[in-house]
Amino acid sequence: MTGRVLLALALLLSLVTAPAESTAQTGRAVLVAHVATGVSTGLTLRRAERIAAVEPLRPISAKRIGRRLDRYLAGRPGRVTAMVKDLASGRLYRYHPGERLITASSSKVLILMALLLRTPWKKLPRDVRRDAELMIRASDNQAADRLWLRIGGAGGLTKAARRFGLKHTLGVPGSCVDLFCWGITRTSVDDQIRLMSALVSPRSPLKGGERSRVLDLMGTVVDGQDWGLSAAACRGERVALKNGWLRRVSTGRWAVVTVGLISGEGHDYAVAVLSEGAADVRQGIATVEGVARRIMRDFRRCSA
Secondary structure: OOHHHHHHHHHHHHHHHOOOOOOOEOOEOOOOOEHHHOEOOOOOHHHHHHHHHHOOOOOOOHHHHHHHHHHHHOOOOOEEEEEEEEOOOOOEEEEOOOOOEEOHHHHHHHHHHHHHHHOOHHHOOHHHHHHHHHHHHOOOHHHHHHHHHHOOHHHHHHHHHHHOOOOOOOOOOOOOOOOOOHHHOEEOHHHHHHHHHOOOOOOOOOOHHHHHHHHHHHOOOOOOOOOHHHHHOOOOOEEEEEEEEEEOOOOOOEEEEEEEEEEEOOEEEEEEEEEEEEOOHHHHHHHHHHHHHHHHOOOOOOOO
């Protein structure tokens, strides 16, 4: 048996026997199943062999990335929290994970997932499906308002968040100035990565067809809204994203968020970058894109 096949078998064995905590070792790949979070890699022997032979996994240096981000953000206002997780290997990086920042329009993904937990896409009325498309692809706020009410408002959002294993994301009840309360939902990057993982995991509470529908909409956002984590994608990689941008009434400052998945070469990278405090939306977009690029360069190299 060749060395490549032996290594591939070792990779698959680690998916079954390794503890649910990720490691990265120089010179060889260690794939770990994150059973506790319900993430399943779905690797076949051939796919594992290809990844092991063609793309040895790079070790993730939290200190190196942290210093890089600290230098980049030193002259930028506000707070930033970020996380990237390779769902195939379990490698991850977190930046200021203790921050709890608002979702802005990125919460529309959870609204849609909450809706589909209640009713499959094919059974939704035509006008509701239209609202869902407008809400994700064009970030339409009025459509989001209608679907917010349809899922039961803050209570419905919180209930869905719990179904997906989110620990820090609670719907905001009452009457809100900043959009229909969904815009100021506070969250953590860990929760956002859990939510993105639920879109590609067969263990997700959401069935496969519904997951595909959400990903299709996130992969076809309208021109002008495809910024964010897409700036960190290599040529040929697929991107499914939802961005958020919201000017806080209380401060006049901007919250800018990008969440989603970058997929290619047997890997799904779940990415979340949340920021608050930019002077204008362009500054906020530049910040989240710069952070995403500086983290992703340690996970894989883009071919020329």
